[in-house]
Amino acid sequence: MAAARLAAALLLLAAQVACEYGMLHVVSEKGGPQSKDYCILYNPQWARLPHDLAKVSFLQLRDLRSAQLCSHFDLPADGFSNQIPLVARGNCTFYEKVRLAQGSGARGLLVVSKEKLVPPGGNKTQYEEISIPVALLSHRDSQDIFRRFGLVVRVALYAPGEPVLDYNMVIIFIMAVGTVALGGYWAGSRDVKKYMKHKRDDGPEKQEDEAVDVTPVMICVFVVMCCLMLVLLYYFYDRLVYVIIGIFCLASSTGLYSCLAPCVRRLPFCRCRVPDNSLPYFHKRPQARMLLLALFCIGITVVWGIFRNEDQWAWVLQDTLGIAFCLYMLKTIRLPTFKACTLLLLVLFIYDVFFVFITPFLTKSGNSIMVEVATGPSNSSTHEKLPMVLKVPRLNTSPLSLCDRPFSLLGFGDILVPGLLVAYCHRFDIQVQSSRVYFVACTIAYGLGLLVTFMALVLMQRGQPALLYLVPCTLLTSCAVALWRRELGAFWMGSGFAKDGPQSPWTPAEGPQPPKDSGAPLPQQPPCEELAKSPLPAEETDAGIVDPAQDPASPVGSIPEPTDRDQAQPGPVAQPGTSA
Template sequence: MAAARLAAALLLLLAAQVACEFGVLRVVSQSGGTRGKDYCILYNPQWARLPHDLSKVSLLKLRDLSSTQLCSNLDLPVEDLTNQIALVARGNCTFYEKVRLAQASGARALLIVSKEKLVPPGGNKTQYEEISIPVALLSHRDLRDIYKRFGHAVMVALYAPKEPVMDYNMVIIFLMAVGTVALGGYWAGSRDVKKIMKHKRDDGPEKHEDEAVDVTPVMICVFVVMCCFMLVLLYFFYDRLVYVIIGIFCLASSTGLYSCLAPCVRKLPFCTCRVPDNNLPYFHKRPQARMLLLAFFCVTVTVVWGVFRNEDQWAWVLQDVLGIAFCLYMLKTIRLPTFKACTMLLLVLFFYDVFFVFITPFLTKSGNSIMVEVATGPSNSSTQEKLPMVLKVPRLNTSPLALCDRPFSLLGFGDILVPGLLVAYCHRFDIQVQSSRIYFMACTIAYGLGLLVTFVALVLMQRGQPALLYLVPCTLISSCTVALWRQELGVFWTGSGFAKDVPQSSWTPMEGPVPRRDSDAPISQHPPGEEPAKRPLPTEEAGAADPAANHCSPMASASSLTDGDQVQPSPVVQPGTSA
């Protein structure tokens, strides 16, 4: 019985989703001219379906009755509405009462102007069978724009073009997201190893700069609580807090862009002169002129985006560039030291994402998801500002959704950063155990597959999806599977691994205590009169295998961070050393 009720509830939910569809209102002036404009309408196909092809629709005169609500015969005009589309105001009576009067007067369709949020014009089965003309809702803001552009004498047509299975902009978002995760994970792992080698040599001029932040369980709990608190605050005080988020994004993204471009700029052969000696803050370090120019460039790009952020034609490009730079910077800075910490963070945010997308609609008065409302911007927002913490790409087809306040496809930064931290951990573990980056590749591929599953769910359900619902299981299961297959789940879970044998080295790590060096062994172990053989240090053996190791680290060369050369770990890594 419980299963039957659940199935019935699910069918009702699906039916409610199908009954609400978007359409297009084409408007042209009666005075002539072929140029018109499209506006978004919301209609219920259970009244009457709209044609899909505009060429098969006749333009009809729009009869403006917006001063009335068409709830009785007294609201009907003296002249009938034959071959016209009636435009009335919303309120005071049901949709059925309005459309019944309009149909009886000869109207070919009914448009209802709403100053509130558009809702599907519903009815019951008997009413649907009685009515044969379409019913649609038009926003009052669009009606004002129609009057401003064309005046009150207009011809209109209602149609609903077919929706494509998937917009091509999903391909662009997929490439940006997977590329950011792969590059950020690779960069974070390589940088972490370089930092370790600089610390060992103790001769790197920047060994104390840009230290990574290890995430602890306490930090994870505090972070998730702050995310929940901030999301709820944004839901209730969006118009005030949205500018705070925009300011934080500008500061963080300019820093991220500088961090991403700095390694490339340092290779340039010009503008190497330094600032003269001074006592000014920061400038007393005498930075190079090219680094100052880079900082000025990054700030300029951020300011340009901040000023023109609402320009839908091109500002999204700057937002995506700054967003990718921000994600790369965060992946490089934040480090999860163990797979245990990765699992805890991903699972907690998994439930966080599902709760605020699927559960909160049952808790809000409007019945909308808090996560979707905040990410896309509330419809009743007076500022019409959007949160910048997303990758956004405009729709590449002429879909009605592009007119209905959904002109972009979005992917939140959290859907990149959270799995990306696991990818970065896998790369560091790969380097530690010399596994030819199998963990890194497996986790990156799993992220791509999880993102594809997210897109499929988005197309099938036609509603916002919590991407972590699909990304977290894919990445965690793939990482665990590789660790089980390689019989390294224990060290993978704790973040401590043994470096595998290096062919040039005579030192072999063992499971257990670290073997003592010859200098630590008792003299009595050697035969009398025979001197102990001198064993070269592990770092010297690595240098023998690579002539360039005499002047640079064997873990990474002075080439760019995206070099394809495999990084060889030092055989002095001991059990318990964090990646």
């Protein structure tokens, strides 16, 4: 059964019909300046369309949408001399329609489709017999033509050239690489600051949120949930799309607040707090400026939610909220080991390739589930789009931008998944004091992988699984740097910042030794009663990791001279990668 299904899928792939996008240029019969282009889908094997509109003859459009042109009874008495008939789709093949139209003097044939546009196919013998172009026009566009121009119009069919590379890819590249670099740097710096500086839990600089360490079990559960959600969206898109939009609004407003909060806290004004109260959250007496920031973030999200389908400018708000969301996730989610990074990236690599390249053989329409969900099904009644992408409108002036997607898209997963590896590399850099060589190399590898993705998109002219190129580039580069520095073992097992983790293998276990030339023996440790009466300063009693500047194991550190207190209260000093 499986072999038969695979054979059928291969036959389906081999039988795919060549198709190209073209334009239907409509002008008023009265010769006025009013004109408009509409997208059509045609098969160049019937007849090719010219590329230059100036070299195309304008012909009268004959409205026969009430007929399907499947028999001689559908032909008008005067025929189609130098006309292009517009007929309904159904009840017969494209060859039967175009043969009747060509025999009656038509110079082309337009078929109105209420369903998704499919290429008008035939066989080699039929292609050789027909010499006029055949194209499909959407039902909505056909209604707009006669509503805007009236029943008597002149049209021209042509297929303009399209630039190989659109400039909007440059904007997406800058946003994606900038988000990965900034998010990885911020996540690594925040994690190092948390575990390597002396800060009391009840101090004013207390961290407001905790990073979440990802385990293999969490990775498996996450991937299974992604698969289920993608399949559900494919079959129940119109019902679930609003759930995804609501989740995005909540998560993006939280991410925007998290990104702007450190900047607002540095402002020297508006530090007054809410009066004492018993309300939830407000009983902590937050600062007024933080409340204003929260209202601002919610307002931005609400504005996007209301005007999300405004193609002219709403994409700017969506990209801003999306970048804030990605930065927040990179700061919150942490991969503790390179082993976990490898597992996550490889599993999602398989996930991405399967849902882009394999699922077209498993669906009735022959479309990729991933691309169909990301761009929105063509038969969706809501016409809503998933917001979990960075989108930039096409910047070229080709009319074909109306046919193909008017936006270039990059999913959040193509930023977050490699970005987690970049953040791990930054944490490891600071641990081994490698001048951020891992972080810089992995970020450059991500940029190169993204360029390869764009090249594959241009060459194949179809949606690409970006992780197919990003995962090998980032993983292999990180491994190569670790091998070059002879730190692959330490890099594989983790940077040593996780709580209650084992001591890093490159960190000495013994504490600092007293100077040999001091000549004075260490006095006995005082009883516990005396220690309780004279507590140590905060720097000595705070359980945590010592500052690298005070750590004798650090290459840049220096051994401090023993003081009276040091000699009176000797004890082990915690090393980087261990817990007190």
